[in-house]
Amino acid sequence: MDRRKRKSQMAIKAALIQLLNKKEFNAVKVSEICELADINRGTFYLNYLDKYDLLEKIIHEQIDLLVLYCKERQHGEYSSLNLTFCYIAENKTVFRLIFTADSQGIFNQYLAQHILSELSADSTSEIKAIFTASGITGILGWYLLNESATVESLYEIEDIVAKLQ
Template sequence: MTNSKLDRRKKYTRMVLKDSLIKLLKEKQISAITVKEICELADINRSTFYAHFLDQYDLLEKIEEEIIEDMGGYLNQNNYEKEEDDLQLLERILEYFVSNHDVCQTLLNEKIDTSFEKKVMAFAHQSFMQKWKTINRFENDLSKYVSTFTISGSIHVIKVWSNNGMDKTPKEMAEIINNLIKNGLSGV
């Protein structure tokens, strides 16, 4: 058997296991999901599951890490060094959420106990802190507070948007978020 067949089979197995976990997370907490349930839904036997993942928590961790890594790659396709690029960066983030809506909405659901929101915040904090240092927008002491406030608010706005069926385009939402960040409530 060739390596490409093994690779395809391995990718397929991981994909159906991930999809199965996401489906189950829509119904219940990770702590209430068993490996047996995941395997039954994926139509994969448990020994195959354990060949790829330690347990359901390891599978969830891998899903979260892949999304963060994928988001980083997606955003790194462009350079956002100028202040004017803020709107474009926000729009790209929102486009990413649209293209991965099902997974992102499930992992950002408040009823689901995952660490995904913290990972998104850490990723955004790192990305924005580097950008803000480049344009010297805030002093170092203040920047971590401004960043935390801005990112937390933005994530919650994205969650509300997602739960409303993404009733606005990514461009419209980027303009709303950017306006709130730049002008606060006085700009609304």
């Protein structure tokens, strides 16, 4: 991908995140994203089908960064689950914005897919893996939407997951 395209995509993504700080996703217009990103609508549509496609790409990118973070640090003293919680806590604002904007459940589906692939690598039964992935994504959703939730409350999940396996 050339530098101009990458620069445009970064500006578009940053503009959407900035707008999500001010208003709900349904109220955001492509024209507002373009104005804030300082691009024309044609440039937007060269890169994304619509604002929903843009949001989906941001969700995938953020979860891929989370997975990369965990893989790079996995050989240390912390588990993948612990690293996941740490990363999400460090980036809670962005994750909250995209989770709240995601009315189609793409965030949960994509994250659950990664969790399932991790659990199936540990030869966990399929039912246990699905149950665990659903529980983890549910608790993360609660954490992101609940202002008073602390990262310490997330670490309780690790004990529960360990008992399941």
